[in-house]
Amino acid sequence: MCAGGQIMTATESLLNVSNVHVAYPARRRGGKSARAVDGVDLEIRLGEIVALVGESGCGKTTLARAILGLQKISEGLIAFDGELLPTSANGKKAFRRRVQIVFQDPTASLNPRQSVYEIVAEGLRIHGLGENEHHVVKTALEQCGLHPAERYMLKYPHELSGGQRQRVVIAGAMVLKPQLLVADEPVSSLDASVRGEILALLQRLARDENMAVLVVTHDLGLPWNIADRIAVMYLGRIVEIGTTEELLANPKHPYTQALLSVVLEHLGMPQQILVGEMPDPTEIASGCRFHPRCPLVQSGEAQRRGIADRCTHEDPLLQMSGNQQSVACHAVGV
Amino acid sequence: MSAVLEVRDLHITYASSSGLVPAVRGVDLEIAPGETLGLAGESGCGKSTLAMALLRLVPPSTQITGSIKLAGQDILTMKPGQLRAARWAQASVVFQGAQHVLNPVRRIGRQIDEAIEAHGSASVSRAGELLDLVGLGARRGDDYPHELSGGQKQRSLIAMALACDPLLLIADEPTTALDVMVQAQILQLLDNIKRERGLSMLFITHDLSVLSHTADRVAVMYAGRIIEVGAGDALLRNSLHPYSKALTASFPIIGDPSSRHQPRGLAGDPPDPNNLPSGCPFHPRCTVAIDECQSVDVQLRHAADDEERSVACVLVGKS
Numbered sequence: 051m052c053a054g055g056q057i058m059t060a061t062e063s064l065l066n067v068s069n070v071h072v073a074y075p076a077r078r079r080g081g082k083s084a085r086a087v088d089g090v091d092l093e094i095r096l097g098e099i100v101a102l103v104g105e106s107g108c109g110k111t112t113l114a115r116a117i118l119g120l121q122k123i124s125e126g127l128i129a130f131d132g133e134l135l136p137t138s139a140n141g142k143k144a145f146r147r148r149v150q151i152v153f154q155d156p157t158a159s160l161n162p163r164q165s166v167y168e169i170v171a172e173g174l175r176i177h178g179l180g181e182n183e184h185h186v187v188k189t190a191l192e193q194c195g196l197h198p199a200e201r202y203m204l205k206y207p208h209e210l211s212g213g214q215r216q217r218v219v220i221a222g223a224m225v226l227k228p229q230l231l232v233a234d235e236p237v238s239s240l241d242a243s244v245r246g247e248i249l250a251l252l253q254r255l256a257r258d259e260n261m262a263v264l265v266v267t268h269d270l271g272l273p274w275n276i277a278d279r280i281a282v283m284y285l286g287r288i289v290e291i292g293t294t295e296e297l298l299a300n301p302k303h304p305y306t307q308a309l310l311s312v313v314l315e316h317l318g319m320p321q322q323i324l325v326g327e328m329p330d331p332t333e334i335a336s337g338c339r340f341h342p343r344c345p346l347v348q349s350g351e352a353q354r355r356g357i358a359d360r361c362t363h364e365d366p367l368l369q370m371s372g373n374q375q376s377v378a379c380h381a382v383g384v
Numbered sequence: 385m386s387a388v389l390e391v392r393d394l395h396i397t398y399a400s401s402s403g404l405v406p407a408v409r410g411v412d413l414e415i416a417p418g419e420t421l422g423l424a425g426e427s428g429c430g431k432s433t434l435a436m437a438l439l440r441l442v443p444p445s446t447q448i449t450g451s452i453k454l455a456g457q458d459i460l461t462m463k464p465g466q467l468r469a470a471r472w473a474q475a476s477v478v479f480q481g482a483q484h485v486l487n488p489v490r491r492i493g494r495q496i497d498e499a500i501e502a503h504g505s506a507s508v509s510r511a512g513e514l515l516d517l518v519g520l521g522a523r524r525g526d527d528y529p530h531e532l533s534g535g536q537k538q539r540s541l542i543a544m545a546l547a548c549d550p551l552l553l554i555a556d557e558p559t560t561a562l563d564v565m566v567q568a569q570i571l572q573l574l575d576n577i578k579r580e581r582g583l584s585m586l587f588i589t590h591d592l593s594v595l596s597h598t599a600d601r602v603a604v605m606y607a608g609r610i611i612e613v614g615a616g617d618a619l620l621r622n623s624l625h626p627y628s629k630a631l632t633a634s635f636p637i638i639g640d641p642s643s644r645h646q647p648r649g650l651a652g653d654p655p656d657p658n659n660l661p662s663g664c665p666f667h668p669r670c671t672v673a674i675d676e677c678q679s680v681d682v683q684l685r686h687a688a689d690d691e692e693r694s695v696a697c698v699l700v701g702k703s
Contacts, residue, residue: 105563105565106534106563211654213653214653241427241590241654242426242591242592242631242634242649243426243630243634243649243650244649244650245634245647246633246634246648246649247647247649247650247651248649249647249649250647250648253645253647269564270564271635271636272636274636274638274639274643274644275636275643275647276645294644295644299639308565309564312564312565312568313564313593313638314638314639321568321572323565323569323572324565327536327563327565327566328563
């Protein structure tokens with residue numbers, strides 16, 4: 051884990067996010083700014099798959115955009131491969147070859163007037179890697195499960211199924227041999243039967259190419275399928291992080307517990323349905339940001355354990371609890 | 385007690401620029417009073433077409449044959465006036481994508497009252513009462529749609545669907561665009577309303593995991609037909625048709641070691657309705673297909689070891 055402000059340069063570390071804040075300015079004068087990302091530490095190691103899990107409005111997409119250098123951060127540091135994110139045009143261009151993105155909706159991310167070949171070759175041309183272009187494009191398409199590649203190269207996006215389109219998007223990223231792939235809800239617009247195929251592809255690519263993947267999702271089943279570690283985000287902050295096995299077998303934050311209970315109800319677990327919805331990031335509660343919806347606070351359990359006062363007044367920090375698990379909750383260990 | 389909805393040999397064919405498209409190809413189903421039937425399938429399988437046809441909400445050029453009996457009356461032979469009375473009062477629809485269904489320049493309460501005025505007979509506003517019922521609170525009736533979150537909009541659509549006390553609620557992907565927690569809230573709400581009012585429900589979804597909580601019985605559709613139907617839990621736990629098996633396996637069970645690092649899907653794509661494969665339409669994607677599957681199109685038939693189960697697959701025993 052990355053301790054406040056200090057950038058680790060361990061050999062296996064690829065990306066370090068340290069105390070990052072993203073605040074969107076208030077729409078009106080005198081209004082409050084929206085603290086979309088509100089102090090996040092996150093490390094991604096070479097070749098690992100990390101799932102960033104949370105509901106809409108929790109800041110997960112904003113954080114992913116900040117990591118890609120697409121969103122200005124208002125505070126904190128982001129380092130990739132030991133160096134701060136570049137600010138010069140040349141530096142940015144080089145960085146963008148090493149970090150690629152896959153969006154949710156492949157139909158929206160593909161240019162309808164470009165053939166599959168042109169789409170996949172575009173990145174190579176932009177980065178001046180055009181040598182042996184045909185071979186590289188063919189290899190990437192086949193690596194992404196579109197073989198024989200010749201059958202797809204001259205097609206246009208509308209001639210492909212949703213799953214095939216997402217494979218083309220991924221091939222377009224893979225030709226540049228990125229070290230980090232950021233995938234924002236890569237399967238949520240796809241049909242169930244296609245979902246597993248695309249996840250299997252991402253997992254295989256990460257292993258074969260030693261590529262790290264940050265997958266942003268609202269679905270806790272996805273990390274069980276492919277992720278090495280999970281970070282759970284609530285209202286701009288990571289509230290729990292750990293290995294997939296540890297975190298899903300033994301979630302410690304009441305928010306993670308509730309999220310898991312609603313997807314596991316078919317196993318006969320009692321459902322813990324939270325009341326209300328994720329608050330507006332202009333109105334983050336004092337103390338623990340989850341306390342207004344926290345079942346421990348609402349049931350009086352926090353009071354019984356003598357922590358209710360801390361829950362409403364003291365912002366909990368992520369603290370190690372278990373092997374590689376960290377939790378931001380006053381109730382953990384009390 | 386007789387079925388609230390009884391569909392027999394329903395065929396629905398769209399007229400499109402590329403010719404006639406058979407979207408639904410011979411569907412039988414029935415829903416008993418107070419029962420929830422889950423209708424599952426992927427995009428293009430015909431499930432939404434089927435749902436819309438139940439109230440004849442399809443383009444006029446669409447050919448529909450067979451019968452759709454709602455509370456004993458055939459929807460397909462009704463005169464326009466009768467149909468108007470049946471819509472909303474006997475069966476109502478909660479559409480998917482609540483964002484796009486509500487009129488953005490009308491207050492929520494007013495939109496609910498409009499539904500009552502168009503189809504029912506109440507002279508006083510019931511919007512407040514209905515908004516209370518769905519947990520939004522009567523005061524939100526004064527809000528415009530943009531002032532509500534996705535979950536709140538979906539709640540107001542449910543309030544609208546309940547406005548004329550229907551017998552049957554058709555819910556077409558009611559939770560698809562929502563977050564998991566809000567989805568759980570809406571499912572719980574639908575379940576409570578169903579119990580309190582003895583409603584029947586047709587719950588259409590591509591997400592089988594939603595049905596484990598909601599449906600008494602589940603029907604799985606593929607290429608315009610129901611290929612497996614049975615008691616909800618039994619079907620989801622032990623599907624018999626190779627397609628339903630692949631579909632249930634694609635939703636991982638968290639904690640189950642067999643799905644850890646093993647995402648499972650189904651190779652290939654759903655068939656083009658204009659160009660269906662011979663024999664069983666699933667055979668090109670089926671991993672256990674035998675020679676017979678290329679020529680024999682098996683109808684839904686009882687599975688040997690489960691009375692309530694019917695499956696359309698040569699490999700699943702005859703009764």
